[in-house]
Amino acid sequence: MKKYIVRLLIVLTLIVVTTLVFPEILFLSAFGQKIAMKVEGDQVAQFYFKKSQSLKDTLYVKGVIYSNTLNDIQDVLDKNPQVTTLAMEEVAGSIDDEINLVASQEIRKRKINTYIPKGGMVASGGTDMFLAGVERNAHHTAKLGVHSWSGGDQVALDFPADQEEHKKYLDYYVEMQIPTDFYWYALKAASADDIHWMTPEEITTYNVFTPQTPELLTLQEKLASDEFGGRGTGNNRKAQKLIKSFFESIALEKFENTFDHSFEFSDEMTLESRNGTNIMGYVKGKSHSDKYIVVGAHYDHLGIIDGIIFNGADDNASGTAALLMLARHFSKNQPEHSIIFAAFDAEELGLHGSKYFVEHPPVPLEDIKLNFNFDMISRNPKNEIYVVGTKPYPVFRPLVEALAKTSRLKVSFGHDDPNDTSKDYWMFSSDNGPFHEKGIPNITFSEEDHPDYHKSTDDIENTDPEFFQNVVELIQSIIDKIDKEFPNKS
Numbered sequence: 001m002k003k004y005i006v007r008l009l010i011v012l013t014l015i016v017v018t019t020l021v022f023p024e025i026l027f028l029s030a031f032g033q034k035i036a037m038k039v040e041g042d043q044v045a046q047f048y049f050k051k052s053q054s055l056k057d058t059l060y061v062k063g064v065i066y067s068n069t070l071n072d073i074q075d076v077l078d079k080n081p082q083v084t085t086l087a088m089e090e091v092a093g094s095i096d097d098e099i100n101l102v103a104s105q106e107i108r109k110r111k112i113n114t115y116i117p118k119g120g121m122v123a124s125g126g127t128d129m130f131l132a133g134v135e136r137n138a139h140h141t142a143k144l145g146v147h148s149w150s151g152g153d154q155v156a157l158d159f160p161a162d163q164e165e166h167k168k169y170l171d172y173y174v175e176m177q178i179p180t181d182f183y184w185y186a187l188k189a190a191s192a193d194d195i196h197w198m199t200p201e202e203i204t205t206y207n208v209f210t211p212q213t214p215e216l217l218t219l220q221e222k223l224a225s226d227e228f229g230g231r232g233t234g235n236n237r238k239a240q241k242l243i244k245s246f247f248e249s250i251a252l253e254k255f256e257n258t259f260d261h262s263f264e265f266s267d268e269m270t271l272e273s274r275n276g277t278n279i280m281g282y283v284k285g286k287s288h289s290d291k292y293i294v295v296g297a298h299y300d301h302l303g304i305i306d307g308i309i310f311n312g313a314d315d316n317a318s319g320t321a322a323l324l325m326l327a328r329h330f331s332k333n334q335p336e337h338s339i340i341f342a343a344f345d346a347e348e349l350g351l352h353g354s355k356y357f358v359e360h361p362p363v364p365l366e367d368i369k370l371n372f373n374f375d376m377i378s379r380n381p382k383n384e385i386y387v388v389g390t391k392p393y394p395v396f397r398p399l400v401e402a403l404a405k406t407s408r409l410k411v412s413f414g415h416d417d418p419n420d421t422s423k424d425y426w427m428f429s430s431d432n433g434p435f436h437e438k439g440i441p442n443i444t445f446s447e448e449d450h451p452d453y454h455k456s457t458d459d460i461e462n463t464d465p466e467f468f469q470n471v472v473e474l475i476q477s478i479i480d481k482i483d484k485e486f487p488n489k490s
Helices: 002-021 023-028 030-039 069-079 097-109 125-130 164-175 181-189 200-205 215-223 226-231 237-249 313-332 352-359 394-404 432-437 465-484
Strands: 046-048 058-062 085-091 113-116 121-123 136-138 143-146 260-266 273-283 288-298 303-305 308-310 337-344 368-374 384-388 410-413 442-446
Touching: 046 069, 069 097, 085 125, 097 125, 097 164, 113 125, 121 125, 125 143, 143 181, 164 181, 215 226, 215 237, 215 313, 215 465, 226 237, 226 303, 226 308, 237 273, 237 313, 260 352, 273 313, 273 352, 288 313, 288 352, 288 465, 313 337, 313 368, 313 465, 337 352, 337 465, 352 432, 368 432, 368 465, 394 410, 394 465, 432 442, 442 465
Parallel strands: 058 085, 085 113, 085 121, 113 136, 121 143, 288 337, 288 368, 368 442, 384 410
Antiparallel strands: 046 058, 260 273, 273 337, 303 308, 384 442
């Protein structure tokens, strides 16, 4: 036992002596860098998979890039060739810039994408590694930082523009197809001992992200921005303009030569007369053009209450964004039946937009064969989406179930049986209600309420992009299938 203690003391003594007498030697070694990082409360970059991953196609990294990072990443990628994405959770920089650039080139050589997940932070040399991704993106809550560098007593901008130190970075950005102006911008953005967090405008200017953010998420974010003021009925013209512009861009057909369909209703709280506007267009079917499917979602929300904006990202910017993307899909892929795309107003005030629609339909009511409704579909911690309406209209359930089995979601049925006291009854809770009252079959997609329901905290930051996109993919496949294999078609 004493021998082991003596050996340990010798090793520790050597480390201390080396650190005091030859600190640069210790710091240049991977082992020494690990010790230095630990002393400073940091860690060197670690590559890992999460226990919850069923497919190991995403590799995670956290820590400071160091002299062994190239070997580390080569080793893990050699053993896991299925990796397509490097998720950079927290990479504050690099203590070996030479290795960092070579390791980053290895990422590009292997055609790996980079991504900064929710709450992630990447800066300095970590930003250089992020730029190596073939496709690059980040969650909207993530941060990306840049700054200058220094050498000895000089800072980067003290060196001539043709200095070799500049050239290695400039050559790297050219290789990664990043504008070289990005390099000079970074040097001016913050000093070597500070960090500048890039703005969305700067990220766009320097091509930091590749153009891969799904339009679905972009539309939801726009509709749920403060600029749109919560989309309260009577004060939601910006939302109307966005929807109409989108319908125009995909060349939807109009009813009565307009997308606007205004109506009056009585406010249930004040009993005063108010105005609302439904936005509608349609795609003509190729086989059953005189039979209609209505695809609808309400675009209004609570607006501004006591000076606070209720953005309604989930309720119902999510359903509205889905409506627009489905309209685009079917404008490019002509359906068998004609499909009406309806963005309803005044749902929050009593389903008034959809009530007006069924009382003043743009086509004979008997020719409307089915209504799809989307209300709150962008977040659920259980990865669960409810399909509501197959209890009263069971003919559609087999078609829905067949596709539900192939979905990455937990697809549940319910909230449509008035005798089921274990669940709230949703058949009259949203814009499906007026259709149900008229005996028109309808299917609603929604998740159960969450803590931000009808609160000012229902913001875009809480969206689960993967869940949201999976829901819209499921909805699209179900509409496609029902349109082509409509039960009891007439």
